[in-house]
Amino acid sequence: MTLLIGTRGSALALAQAGDIANLITRVTGTATRLVPVTTHGDISRESLASLGGTGVFASALREFMLRGECDLVVHSLKDLPTAAYPGLSIGAIPARADARDALCARDGLTLDTLPAGARVGTGSPRRAAQVRERRPDIEVLDIRGNVDTRLGFVSSGEMDAVVLAAAGLGRLGRTAAITEYFELDVWPGAPAQGALGIEVRTESLGGDPASASLRAALAAIEDTGAHAAAVAERAVLARLEAGCAAPIGAHAEVRESSLFLRAAVYAPDGSERLILDRESALPVADLHVAAFALGRALAEDLLAAGADRIAPLN
Missing domain, CATH: 3.40.190.10 (Periplasmic binding protein-like II)
Structure with missing residues (x-):
């Protein structure tokens, strides 16, 4: 067969x-x-x-x-x-592959060393909000196209940098273009990224x-661990009734005796961020059920803290 x-x-x-x-x-x-x-x-x-x-x-x-x-x-x-x-x-x-976002910039620059007014491209409202939060003096541009097309915006000089998923760059053998990785504890990726x-x-x-x-x-x-992490992250998105393009980041990981989940909601203009954590003991029975419950509970925490005021979720 x-x-x-x-x-x-x-x-x-x-x-x-x-x-x-x-x-x-x-x-x-x-x-x-x-x-x-x-x-x-x-x-x-x-x-x-x-x-x-x-x-x-x-x-x-x-x-x-x-x-x-x-x-x-x-x-x-x-x-x-x-x-x-x-x-x-x-x-x-x-x-799961690398769940981080990565910056691909000219001249080996990082997000902090890009000059004021630099042009940074991304097709993700979440990444755009994260860039604006950290560097409000940078111009963020909406782009489309495959990975090589996006990297071409930098090599041609049209843009100073683009933000892409590290997983995609790795799967295509393009990690040499990466000038900075964004760590998940301060820059969570899209739910289930990687x-x-x-x-x-x-x-x-x-x-x-x-x-x-x-x-x-x-x-x-x-x-099993990758599946549970993805279930928890996607449960946050589902409870917030937000689409894949909403400015929401989440990352879960199975630790020695617990499942840890962090999620963040961003104002589109980068002016505000809400980031919260939850952790639950690993269950004896169905890990996926526990992961879903953890994601729903963290989403409720986010809503109680004003997530729907910070960002458009629907």
Whole structure:
């Protein structure tokens, strides 16, 4: 049997899906084949915010799988809406890549050493708010395009720097362009950033013998800690009823005996930030249930502290 893996056709999406395909084959011996799908988000040049957020990339892939044209889909989990999608489920979350954001600047500059009035590009309202909070004297510009296009804004001199996900740069072999990493304790990334979500038809998770190879592959690549962290971070987003493009950062990690979660909400202009933590003991039973509860509880803390006043959440 050959498992068909649906993916966007961008270089980064193909690299991510290729990593999963190779992992499945290596650990289970099951053959795989990538099936690229073009999404509306890949074609449009409008800003992500005007398109309705990064969830625009997921819809075509999901419909493709529901038609039975692939067995699983690989998503950048930070781009996947938190609401359940009828007929589909997250079957596995593999080990997470670097969850940090990274600055790619000219001349080896960092955010603190960029000159006043420097032009910094990002397609993320959260990253824009974080840059503005730390450097209100910098001009932040909305950009689109793949990783190489964005890096090209810097090499061409059109911009002084861009902010990108370290995970994507790593998957494409572009880490040499990084001039500064932003540490998660002071600069949390998007919920589930660096994690890949493997989505499947819910029916395939049942006992049907025809799906046995798929279930075995999902079990083999699952990382329990990465899955729990992603659940907690995405639960914050879901409770705040915020989209993928909202100015919200979150990062969770499984520690020796606890699950720790930090989340932040930013004013779009960088004028204000609210950042809170919560931690819970690791449960004996279902870690995912506990992670979801932790995320919901921290979101309630954020709302009680005025998160909906600081940032547009809907």
